[in-house]
Amino acid sequence: MTDEPVDRVLTALADPTRRQLLDLLAAHGSATATTLAGQLPVTRQAVVKHLSVLDAAGLVTGARVGREARYEVRPAALDATARWMAALASDWDRRLVRIKRIAEAASHEE
Numbered sequence: 850m851t852d853e854p855v856d857r858v859l860t861a862l863a864d865p866t867r868r869q870l871l872d873l874l875a876a877h878g879s880a881t882a883t884t885l886a887g888q889l890p891v892t893r894q895a896v897v898k899h900l901s902v903l904d905a906a907g908l909v910t911g912a913r914v915g916r917e918a919r920y921e922v923r924p925a926a927l928d929a930t931a932r933w934m935a936a937l938a939s940d941w942d943r944r945l946v947r948i949k950r951i952a953e954a955a956s957h958e959e
Contacts, residue, residue: 871909
């Protein structure tokens with residue numbers, strides 16, 4: 850079962866440039882779109898658009914500091930998505946254990 854926040858996070862993370870932006874922000878703590886664009890093969894305008902998607906997914910936040918906007922990672926959305934993924938993996942692990950037991954029982958009956 851997925852919900853809208855997880856969907857937004859997964860959609861945002863599907864793009865490699867946005868994942869790079871998150872990595873850069875995690876490494877720098879906070880940065881401007883201009884600084885980030887200087888480290889990627891895309892324009893500042895493209896970086897701003899990607900940051901907007903990341904912001905809508907709750908992955909980054911932007912705040913005005915003087916004349917510039919500084920962005921930083923917001924880990925809560927990543928944490929919630931990681932919890933959802935862990936629950937999904939746990940469900941699959943339980944299903945696989947059941948399948949294994951059924952298969953082992955069937956092989957013993959033969």
